[in-house]
Amino acid sequence: MNFTPFHSLRITKIEIFKMNIPLKEPFVISLGTVRETQNTVIKIHTNNGFYGVGECSPYPFIVGEIQASQFEIAKMLAQLLIHKNPLEIESRHNEMDQAIWGNFTIKSAFDIALYDIMGKYCQLPIYALLGGKNDKSYCTNMTVSLQSPEKMAQKASEFQSAGFPFIKVKLGGNSHEDIARIQAIRKVVDNKIPLRVDANQGWEVQSAIAILRELTPYHIAYCEEPISKWNANALVQIRNKCDIPIMADESIGDHHDAFRLAQMGACDYFNIKLAKCGGLFKALKILEIGEAAGIKSQLGGMSESRLALTAGLHLAAARKSLFAYDLDSPLMLTEDPVIGGAIYHKNGQVTLCNEPGVGADLDPGFLSKLEKTIVE
Template sequence: MQIIDVTTTQVQIPFRKPAKWSGGTRRSAPAIVVKIITDEGIVGLGECVGPTIPTIQTIVEKEFKPFLIGCDPMRTEWILHRLEEYVLNWKQLGLYALAGIDIALLDLKAKALNTPLYNLLGGMYRSHVDFAGYLFIDEPLANAKDAEEIVKQGYKEIKIKVGRDIEFDTARLREIRAAVGPNVKLRIDVNQNWSVSTAIKAINKMEKYDLQLVEQPTPYYDIDGLAQVSKSVSVPITADESCTDFESALRLIDKRAVAAFTVYPSEAGGLLKAKQIVDLANENGIWCVTGTWAETGIATMANVHLIAASRNFPFANDTHYDYYHSDVLTTNLSFANGKIVVPAKPGLGIDISEERLGALSKEEVREMVFFDSQQQDDEFVPRIGNLL
């Protein structure tokens, strides 16, 4: 079997409503759908997400594709290692592109072997995967109303974006907790927006609302500062922007900086690299939860297979899927009581709709993930490590 073609399609899925966070406002889910096509007719599906979709697509099309044509797709480690070495001098953007290739190769390989993808990652550990409801920055009562609806849908954990204003965020948490009661887990995501002293002050102020986790309160580069926050508060801290690959995970472990890792296959370079981080965390007593770049159903299901093959995911995981108007899959993913049943079909266990793919495709997608591009306040400029 040989790879005869690699195709990419930029897609953009509109959100039902704007999603405001500490660094800007999102209005859509941009992604690149990757297909690896073989001479035997087996097609592997993958997906790239990240900060700059046109650049990532160029890497896949212009830099990676020549390496892949003519290769035996079953030689997964060999192919991925060649590409990893190739991107050494521009590693981070390269890993976003590599993730889509990794997923597509594993999907293709599992289809060829007639087995679910999770069997290539260690086998099924759990038959379903839990996801959290998601709240972005909004007025306290609006957040509370949305939280009630999330709980009615069966979600038992809610992730809440915070970071622009401590008093406002505290008021939001107060209303959310009052709305959902004591049994729903709440965690907050700061996206690096606080300084060390601000983080300690803010977390101590908010902990009375029984926070499960605080995600990335301080800038990604300050591992010592992150460790200081962890030692100064009673709420467990999880690293997101500080934990992008295996090397950064090692630094966090060396400093005992956090209790958990927020793992992104999209940033790590794919499922195999993400599994290495998960296994490393497991050996060092650190929990894991997956993050999200607002993936389509393809990469969302790839994350499901990663989680399904590991014991080290005790929390509900991230997704923006409920915010989408549509998807590229033939049937939208179903989150029954906040859970996805792990499919038993070969590969990722999904099918894409060519009609939907065409309807959502764009010649070029430049989603302004950072900045409030359509906001009247031109003074807003995102900045990490704020003293608030």
């Protein structure tokens, strides 16, 4: 492979894939049910032989994107980026944002692929490009999806037996049912294990206050997005009236949202998802805002494979303000097509790789079976 000077590197071809993988069982939240990943994969080729791979997972009820729309938008963005320099990541982001508003999830797949190329070009893992070290330990929670109190307690008990030190619980029903869910879980899960609850915007303001006050004795680490994402003023009110810390998730689309919430004092924590903010480039901006405001962040995900979540872990290795990890989606999939990447161990422990770029790729045999289009 010949060395190509920085200024001469160009994108020569972009492949766009539809990647569907069934979940082991339906994943239910207050906003809807997911039965399979319907993800989009971007593979960007360059004139020096390097390529970068990115992935994103659209949740239509959260980000307003679906796989079919992403496929079409991706073709448009690929036409925009073809023959451009992949190492000029800020310029490529500016071009995508100028071409179409929003659509952060599909843009995140391009972003990951661009950073993958940069890492391979520099022969460095992404965390090193961002000034970090691979010297942290990571531990993901496991999530109990929204069901009856009895079924949720059974699932939480299974996760405790599997050794997960943190359990995330989906809520967002009525007050009586959600309190009963936590009570049932606490009957079978040791109080030493913190519960991370997530209402996914499912409560009204007064209900949220009442429920969180009722749940205070049950060792709740924090509550994600208790009310509608647009209602930041009321989020301030909830935070001031409840002892359980508040984590903003759906209300943070990008760094502009993060600045507004931090300025208002609306939350204790941010939940950063590459698929929600547009990728690593803008996730770094959110972290900078959080760090300036004294707000720590969780690294989360949608229904990605290990490919996209490995990219997220590079961010975690580069920034100390990421303190919690919600990266259990690969454990919910019926198939793992990823080569290399982060390794999932027992008890929720995750190890980051040290290879250049993302350090993860998709099996060529798996990719060959997927629907795809090519822009060149």
